Amino acid sequence: MSYSAPIDRYTGKINKVEIGTGDASVQVGGETTLPFYLFEGEMPNRPRLAMEVCDEAPGDWAKALEDVLGDVWDDPVKWAAKCKDEFGADLICLRLLSIDPNGADKGPDEALEVVRKVADSVEIPLIIYGCGNASKDGEVLKKVAEQMEGRAMVLGPAVEENYKTISAAAMGFGHNVAGETPIDVNMAKQLNILMTNLGMPAERILIDPSTGALGYGLEYTYSVIERDRLTALQQNDAMMQMPIICDMGREAWKAKEAKVGTDEHPEYGDPVKRGIMWEAIGVTSLLVAGADIVVVRHPETVKLMRSTMEGLGVK
Amino acid sequence: MALTGLDIYKKLPQTNCGECGVPTCLAFAMKLASGGASLDSCPHVSQEAKDALSEASAPPMREVTIGQGDNALKIGGEQVLFRHEKTFFNPCGFALVIDDSMEAAEVDSRLESLKKMRFERVGYELKTDLAALKCSSGDKSSFAGLVEKVKGSCDLPLVLMSDDPDVMSAALDVCGTGKPLMASATPENCDAMAELAKKHQCPLVVRAGSVEELSGLTDKISKAGVQDLVLDSGSRDLSKTLENLVMMRRSALKKKFRPLGYPTITFPCQETQDEMLEAIHASVYVMKYGGIMVMNNLEPWSALPLFVLRQNIYTDPQRPMQVKEGFYDFASPDESSPVLVTTNFSLTYFIVSSEIESSKRPAHLGIVDSEGLSTLTAWAAGKFTAEKIAAFIKKSGIEDKVKHRKVVIPGYVAQIKGELEEELEGWEVMVGPREASEIPGFLKSWQ
Ligand code: B12
Ligand code: SF4
Numbered sequence: 001m002s003y004s005a006p007i008d009r010y011t012g013k014i015n016k017v018e019i020g021t022g023d024a025s026v027q028v029g030g031e032t033t034l035p036f037y038l039f040e041g042e043m044p045n046r047p048r049l050a051m052e053v054c055d056e057a058p059g060d061w062a063k064a065l066e067d068v069l070g071d072v073w074d075d076p077v078k079w080a081a082k083c084k085d086e087f088g089a090d091l092i093c094l095r096l097l098s099i100d101p102n103g104a105d106k107g108p109d110e111a112l113e114v115v116r117k118v119a120d121s122v123e124i125p126l127i128i129y130g131c132g133n134a135s136k137d138g139e140v141l142k143k144v145a146e147q148m149e150g151r152a153m154v155l156g157p158a159v160e161e162n163y164k165t166i167s168a169a170a171m172g173f174g175h176n177v178a179g180e181t182p183i184d185v186n187m188a189k190q191l192n193i194l195m196t197n198l199g200m201p202a203e204r205i206l207i208d209p210s211t212g213a214l215g216y217g218l219e220y221t222y223s224v225i226e227r228d229r230l231t232a233l234q235q236n237d238a239m240m241q242m243p244i245i246c247d248m249g250r251e252a253w254k255a256k257e258a259k260v261g262t263d264e265h266p267e268y269g270d271p272v273k274r275g276i277m278w279e280a281i282g283v284t285s286l287l288v289a290g291a292d293i294v295v296v297r298h299p300e301t302v303k304l305m306r307s308t309m310e311g312l313g314v315k
Numbered sequence: 316m317a318l319t320g321l322d323i324y325k326k327l328p329q330t331n332c333g334e335c336g337v338p339t340c341l342a343f344a345m346k347l348a349s350g351g352a353s354l355d356s357c358p359h360v361s362q363e364a365k366d367a368l369s370e371a372s373a374p375p376m377r378e379v380t381i382g383q384g385d386n387a388l389k390i391g392g393e394q395v396l397f398r399h400e401k402t403f404f405n406p407c408g409f410a411l412v413i414d415d416s417m418e419a420a421e422v423d424s425r426l427e428s429l430k431k432m433r434f435e436r437v438g439y440e441l442k443t444d445l446a447a448l449k450c451s452s453g454d455k456s457s458f459a460g461l462v463e464k465v466k467g468s469c470d471l472p473l474v475l476m477s478d479d480p481d482v483m484s485a486a487l488d489v490c491g492t493g494k495p496l497m498a499s500a501t502p503e504n505c506d507a508m509a510e511l512a513k514k515h516q517c518p519l520v521v522r523a524g525s526v527e528e529l530s531g532l533t534d535k536i537s538k539a540g541v542q543d544l545v546l547d548s549g550s551r552d553l554s555k556t557l558e559n560l561v562m563m564r565r566s567a568l569k570k571k572f573r574p575l576g577y578p579t580i581t582f583p584c585q586e587t588q589d590e591m592l593e594a595i596h597a598s599v600y601v602m603k604y605g606g607i608m609v610m611n612n613l614e615p616w617s618a619l620p621l622f623v624l625r626q627n628i629y630t631d632p633q634r635p636m637q638v639k640e641g642f643y644d645f646a647s648p649d650e651s652s653p654v655l656v657t658t659n660f661s662l663t664y665f666i667v668s669s670e671i672e673s674s675k676r677p678a679h680l681g682i683v684d685s686e687g688l689s690t691l692t693a694w695a696a697g698k699f700t701a702e703k704i705a706a707f708i709k710k711s712g713i714e715d716k717v718k719h720r721k722v723v724i725p726g727y728v729a730q731i732k733g734e735l736e737e738e739l740e741g742w743e744v745m746v747g748p749r750e751a752s753e754i755p756g757f758l759k760s761w762q
Contacts, residue, residue: 182695260752268619269615269616285628311552311596
């Protein structure tokens, strides 16, 4: 019995999606193999790290985040600039918290104002995520899409209740769309079919599979991404070949283990490093499963993930 | 390669005596081939056939046990490449390095950490599994001294790290019957190491410069009579180690390639100086087929996320763990203590209950059978609805235990408040905080 390396071949390929325009645009996707399996295929674009910026100052973020973002987080323009210039973010994920009907309930015009300012001040591409209220997100993102025509941003998350509004607007005005479904291969595929049936090009769609944090449902997200990828690559299923985006920062920093101080849990150790690791190890698992864009909060996570990807042979 | 029923039949006595409980040898062979019987049931099978058959019917990846007693670590025995296919079986182990050239104070603090660093999470204790003792001095009495010291103060199984058979032999003499993991046999020392492993009945790490070379070496060592092997592909960089781990796991499971049908060991401690990156390398191997991760740094802030990741990756993906429906008491609650409800997903239950416990306030916590789903998932799936909660409260007997009529629901399902009040006549429904970590504050202000 002698050894021969068990190399697999895949029939499918992940779509390439272009976000942003001109020199500052970023391409994601294009893999012909499972993540970082460079011995049997290509990963032409390394996964990208988007840093989260909110349109209103977050009230209750962990101390570890406040230490590094607190000086800018009441101004999305400065916040975004810092993420780009100092922290090396690949993209900005601007979350429109202020439009939440259960919060400040701001209208589409006010939201647009913020999007425009941020877009005009940072060159790197933008992901615009709504507040999670389906009808309000639809209304606001429609307006944003129209007024920011041609910027090739990512708009989302488009869900069952609002995908028609959001993808129609994204399609008409030259943007990409991220469709979110709750941790299920078939539901992700179904939403992609619905959006492409409306005329949205497959190469402008991202899959948001829903993200659970480390210790809070991560294993479900991990496995569904693996299954999404296998469906795309092994079964060559064109409706599953969209790159994957995961909204991890928010989930990770919600976890108690990421934010409690040593007064409450002395046995948990250094709260700053622990918070960063809670996010970074969660992100690592999403990358190893197959994510192409991960939204994160802490600059140290961005650095660590860069080194990790380099270590994995993808620059 | 797996044998067919017919291959097995050829090796049986073919007398159809029926003592195996099946009327014919052929029927027995078929059962064996499908894994439905054990060869031991046939009293007449020859030794030669036994050897051939047990070899062929052995699981594709051997299970290896390190240490003895309650703290023994079992690794390997894995059956799938992706956890959704079935489950990852024997959780991987973490080892903390203690080097014989470290200062005494450093050794003590590492021993302290092995003892003290324990976390309780969802009903399990999370801890470091092994102490990896490394001989850097090259001196066998110095190393034996370290082994002696560690053995005296820590009851975890050991990994002994030295490529020098003399040093290894001296250390093994100190260990007695503790079954430490010997690391490592190499192409240069394999004969002597195999002898030692046989003599002391210890599992043995085999290291070579490539997966191919490694497979030749394990083949040789197993023929020399040592079967409990652990694979070290020799690479000390993230990308190559990932590749090698994938190659070894696939060879074992998909090709049933015996020489690689063993669990693995990895060395994040030798891949980077950066303590954060070291933990991240280890996390990659938790997901991608690492059996043991040998760490130079394992502090609470890195150990907690790593251990939780291991717990996540090694849970059974098909069956969420559940808690029994009913009311659970905290701090001897009485008729005026608060009543809270949540779902029976064990993760949810443990997170909520540990917060109630830490508040030290008395409380009645009601667990509604929601088929093992988390709060929002259960609500979305119609398993944690106003109707279900109301029915549960009524039949639970809580109405006889408390005088008040107030029930606290999780903040994430605030939307069911109105409906629940309609279903539960006479009760006031209070919306609790969203995150369990805010429960202590909430309970402290409860009257
Ligand atoms: C993992 C997961 C799954 C897993 C299930 C895991 C399980 N055993 O429950 C799977 C993949 C199976 C799944 C399926 C579905 N899911 Co799901 N899932 C998740 C995910 C990622 C994490 C859930 C989790 O494990 N959380 C961890 C636990 C511990 O959280 P928890 O129970 O809420 O407890 C916390 C708090 O609520 C609080 N708390 C709990 N109890 C109490 C009690 C009191 C008194 C108080 C004060 C506080 C409190 O403490 C805890 C910690 O802070 C979330 C998204 C997310 N990021 O949260 C979606 C999510 C919950 N799922 C969702 C949906 C829609 C579904 C499906 C219905 C989809 C579908 N149509 O098929 C199915 C339903 C399942 C079924 N049987 O049909 C939606 C719910 C949408 C909504 N807002 O209602 C979510 C939010 C995703 C999304 N954004 O769309 N899901
Ligand atoms: S006990 Fe052995 S010899 Fe007898 S029938 Fe069964 S397999 Fe054949």
